[in-house]
Amino acid sequence: xxxxSVSGSPGKYKADFVPTRPGIYNFRIYGTMRNADNSxxxxxxxxxxxxxxxxxxxxxxxxxxxxxxxxxxxxxxxALEAKTAADNALKSKASDATTMTVFALTQLLVVVLxxxx
Numbered sequence: 879x880x881x882x883s884v885s886g887s888p889g890k891y892k893a894d895f896v897p898t899r900p901g902i903y904n905f906r907i908y909g910t911m912r913n914a915d916n917s918x919x920x921x922x923x924x925x926x927x928x929x930x931x932x933x934x935x936x937x938x939x940x941x942x943x944x945x946x947x948x949x950x951x952x953x954x955x956x957a958l959e960a961k962t963a964a965d966n967a968l969k970s971k972a973s974d975a976t977t978m979t980v981f982a983l984t985q986l987l988v989v990v991l992x993x994x995x
Contacts, residue, residue, distance in 0.1 A: 900937040
């Protein structure tokens with residue numbers, strides 16, 4: 879995750895991200911920062927959500943209105959099932975088309991043979 883300075887706010891930094899699951903998150907920020915005078919500062923900080931700190935990640939469904947949207951895993955699973963069903967239907971139709979073609983060619987052959995004999 880990239881940490882960037884906040885424009886117009888010296889000494890403030892941000893790292894944008896979107897948690898995908900509700901729960902308790904702990905963050906560790908570590909590395910080396912270069913100060914304006916080119917000196918360096920080693921950083922190793924840990925933060926946890928909770929009282930007196932930042933808020934823990936809540937379930938987004940509690941805040942959706944008017945409809946609660948399904949989570950991405952449900953959407954993906956449903957889409958995969960639909961794709962599989964569509965693929966199977968296409969294979970079945972292709973098989974039916976092949977059978978009908980063979981049947982039609984057989985009937986044509988019977989008619990041709992009947993006309994010849």
